[in-house]
Amino acid sequence: MSPLEFVLTLFGICLVAGFVGSLMGLGGGVIVVPALTLLYGIDIRYAIGASIVSVIATSSGAAAAYVRQHMTNLRTAMLLEVGTTTGAITGAFLAGVVHGRWLFLMFGLLLGYSALAMLRRKSQRDRPVPPDPWADRLKLHGSYFDEAKGVEIPYRVGNARLGLALMYLAGTVSGLLGIGSGVLKVPAMDLAMRIPLKVSTATSNLMIGVTAAASAGVYFARGDVDPFIAAPVATGVVLGATAGSKVLAKTDSRLLRALFVLILLAVATQMLLRGLR
Amino acid sequence: MTLHAQRPPRPERSPIGRFELLISRLLRTGVTASMATILVGLVLMFIHHPSYLRSDADLARLTSPGAAFPHHLGDVAAGLAAGRGQAVVALGLLLLIATPILRVAVSIAGFAVERDWIFALITGVVLAVLLVSFWLGKVE
Numbered sequence: 001m002s003p004l005e006f007v008l009t010l011f012g013i014c015l016v017a018g019f020v021g022s023l024m025g026l027g028g029g030v031i032v033v034p035a036l037t038l039l040y041g042i043d044i045r046y047a048i049g050a051s052i053v054s055v056i057a058t059s060s061g062a063a064a065a066y067v068r069q070h071m072t073n074l075r076t077a078m079l080l081e082v083g084t085t086t087g088a089i090t091g092a093f094l095a096g097v098v099h100g101r102w103l104f105l106m107f108g109l110l111l112g113y114s115a116l117a118m119l120r121r122k123s124q125r126d127r128p129v130p131p132d133p134w135a136d137r138l139k140l141h142g143s144y145f146d147e148a149k150g151v152e153i154p155y156r157v158g159n160a161r162l163g164l165a166l167m168y169l170a171g172t173v174s175g176l177l178g179i180g181s182g183v184l185k186v187p188a189m190d191l192a193m194r195i196p197l198k199v200s201t202a203t204s205n206l207m208i209g210v211t212a213a214a215s216a217g218v219y220f221a222r223g224d225v226d227p228f229i230a231a232p233v234a235t236g237v238v239l240g241a242t243a244g245s246k247v248l249a250k251t252d253s254r255l256l257r258a259l260f261v262l263i264l265l266a267v268a269t270q271m272l273l274r275g276l277r
Numbered sequence: 278m279t280l281h282a283q284r285p286p287r288p289e290r291s292p293i294g295r296f297e298l299l300i301s302r303l304l305r306t307g308v309t310a311s312m313a314t315i316l317v318g319l320v321l322m323f324i325h326h327p328s329y330l331r332s333d334a335d336l337a338r339l340t341s342p343g344a345a346f347p348h349h350l351g352d353v354a355a356g357l358a359a360g361r362g363q364a365v366v367a368l369g370l371l372l373l374i375a376t377p378i379l380r381v382a383v384s385i386a387g388f389a390v391e392r393d394w395i396f397a398l399i400t401g402v403v404l405a406v407l408l409v410s411f412w413l414g415k416v417e
Contacts, residue, residue, distance in 0.1 A: 001333060001336055002329065002330060002331045002332060002333060002335070002336060003323075003329035003330070003332070003335050003336045003339060004323070004329060004330045004331070006336055006340070007319070040340075042340055043341070043342045045342070046340065046342070053370060053373065053374075056373055056374060056376070056377060057308070057373060059377065060304045060307060060308045060373070060376050060377060061308055063301075063304055064301050064302075064304035064305040064308065065301070067297050067300050067301040067304070068297065068298065068301040070297065074296075074297065074300070074384075075396060078384065078396060078399055078400050078403065079396075079399055081381075081403045082399060082402050082403055082406070085403055085406040085407055085410065086406055088410060089406065089409065089410050089413065092410070092413070138395065138396075209376070209377035209380075210377045210378070210380075210381060210403070210407065212377075213374050213375075213376075213377040213378050213407070214406075214407055214410040214411070215410075216374045217374060217410075217411045218410075218411075220348055220370070220371070220374065221348055221349065222348070223346075223348040225348070225370060226339070226340060226344055226346055227318070227346050227347075227363050227366035227367050227370060228322070228339045228340060228344075228346070228363070228366070229340055230366070230370055231315050231316075231318065231319045231366050231369075231370075232319075234311070234312070234315055234369075234370065234373060235312055235315060235316065238308055238312055
């Protein structure tokens with residue numbers, strides 16, 4: 001394979017990764033890392049470095065549109081970022097102390113549980129959101145326009161403190177493993193804070209950029225970000241994410257939920273296998 | 278776009294609308310600038326090394342562990358001065374990494390303008406934690 005072929009094919013794969021990532025509130029790393037290591041035989045360090053870049057690319061590419069569409073809950077994002085960033089530092093510290101195998105197993109089980117919980121959530125849609133004085137005081141509640149249904153939907157945010165704690169956990173896990181923050185953020189917002197799924201994915205999209213930027217500086221300085229690999233990844237993902245961001249509002253939330261559960265299960269299996277090997 | 282015309286109009290002039298517009302534009306600018314830089318760098322790499330269009334050996338050299346590329350600001354600057362495409366790509370990547378951080382910094386100002394001191398503080402904490410993480414990363 002020539003460098004040219006590498007760039008063009010990787011670009012194409014990352015278009016898909018960015019598209020899916022922008023709809024799911026993920027960074028596309030779920031597709032990028034396996035693609036780079038399995039399809040192109042790239043060293044895992046470079047793959048993770050490129051994945052971090054792809055997370056920032058998805059985040060910034062999609063969030064620009066979601067914020068403009070008033071889909072993203074900016075205030076909730078800012079509040080929760082306190083949790084994810086402090087968690088990321090904790091995770092980076094713990095990385096030297098905790099053994100990888102147990103992390104992968106725990107992470108895999110956690111994701112599996114989230115998948116089942118998200119499936120069940122469909123039947124809980126009518127239970128009222130518990131009143132939350134923090135959410136009231138910080139004015140976290142909002143509304144969004146669901147183009148698939150054609151109406152503006154107001155929503156309340158619950159369990160702000162629990163959400164913050166879960167974000168700390170999500171940040172720690174992603175600091176430890178270097179991956180997978182969106183995959184925990186969306187279920188936390190959807191299940192614990194009772195935020196509508198589309199708003200959860202749009203808000204997660206904004207947040208993952210900050211979490212990744214915190215690690216990206218370190219990876220760059222360590223020499224894990226190879227420009228020749230990161231270039232087609234970043235450009236492909238940005239274009240894919242921009243396309244996806246135009247589509248989210250029109251997508252049926254049930255389809256999104258089903259896709260997300262599938263991705264959760266796929267990543268959970270991957271993690272469990274790595275832990276068991 | 279017709280779909281937007283059917284929506285109930287959002288008050289663009291209210292502080293919240295203006296703030297969101299600012300954030301959105303900032304993100305878009307950051308992404309566009311970094312993508313353009315990355316593309317220019319990539320094209321330069323191919324122009325300076327025509328063998329990249331065909332050679333398998335070159336791909337291995339570019340993407341295998343131990344590949345030579347800049348990873349400190351000084352190296353990037355030196356590469357830029359020498360007109361190397363790889364350094365231009367690296368610059369574009371650095372711009373991309375800076376975008377979310379810039380977004381957080383600008384948000385502090387945005388909340389301050391709205392006199393939302395609680396959120397200005399919250400966002401300030403996030404920025405502080407980010408800077409701490411960079412500093413810790415350097416020490417690593």
